Each structure stands twice: as C-alpha cells, then as structure tokens.
Amino acid sequence: MPDAAHVIGIKLSYNRHTAVLTDFAGNILADTALPTTQAVHSMPQLMEEIGALIDRILAESGKALADIRAVGIGMPGIVEFDTGTIAWSALLSERDQNLRAAFATRFDMPVYIDNDANMLTLAELWFGEGRQKSDFAVVTIENGVGMGLVLNNRLYRGARGMGLELGHTKVQLDGALCRCGQRGCLEAYLADYALAREAATALGPGTDTPQSSQMLLETLFQNAKAGNRAARTIFERAGRYLSVGLSNVVQLFDPELIILSGSGCNTTTFMPPKC
Ligand SMILES: [Zn+2]
Structure with a gap:
C-alpha cells in the first residue's frame, strides 16, 4: 500500500x-x-x-x-x-x-539525520549501482569531499557513526588550510571552495557567498577550457589529489566498485584495477 x-x-x-x-x-x-x-x-x-x-x-x-x-x-x-x-x-x-x-x-x-554521502550510499545500495555489490564505495565531490562505504552489504559508519571522512584525510603535512580548521586535508585541494579559493588567486578575487563562489568556478572552468595555463594547473592538481584519495580507498578497502557522484562531477562508476 x-x-x-x-x-x-x-x-x-x-x-x-x-x-x-x-x-x-x-x-x-x-x-x-x-x-x-x-x-x-x-x-x-x-x-x-x-x-x-x-x-x-x-x-x-x-x-x-x-x-x-x-x-x-x-x-x-x-x-x-x-x-x-x-x-x-x-x-x-x-x-x-x-x-x-x-x-x-x-x-x-521522527527524524533521521545522517551525513549526506552516507544517505547517497544507502540510495545506491537500495536502488542504484550498488544493489548487486557486497563491498563498494561512493565518493562525492561537492563543496566538500564525502565518502560512504558498504562492507558486507551494510553501510559502515564507524564506532560513533561518523567515520569515512575521506575529505579530511591528510594528503599534505602542514598543507593548505581546510574549513575544518586542520591543515593538509584532501578537500582543501579538491572541493569547490578550494578551487574557488585558487581561482580567486589566478583570476582575481570574488566575495565569499555561495553564488559568487559558483560563478568563480564556472569562470575558472571556462578559462581552463580556453587554454588558460593557471586555470588548467588548478584542475590538474585537483585531479592528482583526487587520484591519491581514490588510490588510498582502494588500498584500504579493496572495493568492488567506486561510484563518483555529487554536484561537482557527473556521476560515474569504475572498477578499481588490481595492483
Ligand atoms: Zn579538514
């Protein structure tokens, strides 16, 4: 019913x-x-x-x-x-x-409150690409970098229900400042706000509102497509850091499938290679 x-x-x-x-x-x-x-x-x-x-x-x-x-x-x-x-x-x-x-x-x-990447991962497990998989990861790239993980057909949350914060794993000692207050987090190099911060350096400053940040990113993307060297370098560096993050996920969990999703990218899936 x-x-x-x-x-x-x-x-x-x-x-x-x-x-x-x-x-x-x-x-x-x-x-x-x-x-x-x-x-x-x-x-x-x-x-x-x-x-x-x-x-x-x-x-x-x-x-x-x-x-x-x-x-x-x-x-x-x-x-x-x-x-x-x-x-x-x-x-x-x-x-x-x-x-x-x-x-x-x-x-x-009743209200159920969860990390957005965990909810997306449950959706993939129940209705999406993960239905036939017992072990898979979802990595989201939006204004932050999120992750959800399914192990043995169940969402894994950690002891206190707040694990799998891929965006706040460290990829650089004493590196770029993250919004969480720590330094060198993956999302400080990869998330929308990090790219917008870099864009302000390369293309001139914007103000800190969601709308201006999105416009700055769009301008950065158009400049990169048109061949602007500084703009391309920002995306290339973000791509390298994303590769490091995904490689660490593969090394740690050996997932059958990784689903890349979120407003920062077109949803795509790939099978991690054996190494
Ligand atoms: Zn952080």
Whole structure:
C-alpha cells in the first residue's frame, strides 16, 4: 500500500536545500528547492530554512504535516548518526550542535539525520549501482569531499557513526588550510571552495557567498577550457589529489566498485584495477 505512509527527504547544502516527498513505496510525489540565505548558519537559522522547505513541499504536494510519518535529513559534515549531533559542518557556525533536538522543538515526528554521502550510499545500495555489490564505495565531490562505504552489504559508519571522512584525510603535512580548521586535508585541494579559493588567486578575487563562489568556478572552468595555463594547473592538481584519495580507498578497502557522484562531477562508476 503506497499510501500507508509518506515521508520527506531533505538534503542541506551550501548553495541550496532540496526536498522530496515520497509515498511508502518510494515514489516521488513532489520535489522542491530553496536557495540558502547565508553560507554559514546558526542552528536556529538552519531550522528556519528546514521549516520553510517543509512548508513549501507540503504546499506543492497538497499534503498536510499530519500525513508525514518521518523526515530524513542529509547534510555535509561530521554527523553522529545515533544522536543527531553535528560535530562539525561547514553549514554551521558552531561545533557539536544537536540537530535532532532542534528539530524536535518544532516538529513532533521522527527524524533521521545522517551525513549526506552516507544517505547517497544507502540510495545506491537500495536502488542504484550498488544493489548487486557486497563491498563498494561512493565518493562525492561537492563543496566538500564525502565518502560512504558498504562492507558486507551494510553501510559502515564507524564506532560513533561518523567515520569515512575521506575529505579530511591528510594528503599534505602542514598543507593548505581546510574549513575544518586542520591543515593538509584532501578537500582543501579538491572541493569547490578550494578551487574557488585558487581561482580567486589566478583570476582575481570574488566575495565569499555561495553564488559568487559558483560563478568563480564556472569562470575558472571556462578559462581552463580556453587554454588558460593557471586555470588548467588548478584542475590538474585537483585531479592528482583526487587520484591519491581514490588510490588510498582502494588500498584500504579493496572495493568492488567506486561510484563518483555529487554536484561537482557527473556521476560515474569504475572498477578499481588490481595492483
Ligand atoms: Zn579538514
């Protein structure tokens, strides 16, 4: 019975938040998006945007809040799945914020909060390229670098539910400053914000808003395609760091398949070579 329950799935991100409303069979009945009002949020500001997104998708689907059985929220950052605590996220101005508790002050229904790459990995496991695979990895390249891992047909989260932070593995001692506060993280060389930071150096400065960062990246891409040496070097270096990251994933986990996904790339899959 598809009508037995309805759920809302939300993805929070740097540029815009998106939501889908599905029935119990997983059929998408409505989808919507809202631009973010700022790059970095306090928890109340983030809850305002989540509330506005839920209002909008209910209005567009013709459903009422009482029709919704549960909400799932995926967001970038280090998310403690068991408690709903966000240990760190580039979307939040403070560390160790409990999104589940904040959600409960406004909505009286279950909420499942996870790292966005983990949710994408579950989608690949249940519906996508990973259905026939017992061991595979998903690497996402967006405004950060994320990863999800399936071992023995199950999503692996680590002891506290916040492992597999590929973007914050170190690829350079005392290297580039990462948004997490540490130095030399993979995403400090590879993520959208890192490329935008480099682009500002190569092409001139932009301001720090999601929109200007996206425009700067687009300009950088066009310049690289047109043969601009500095722009090409930025992408080539990012590609080398991505190779290092993927090579480490292969060496550690020997996955059957790696799925590259996220708004920073067209989704692609490849079978790691034996070495
Ligand atoms: Zn980092």
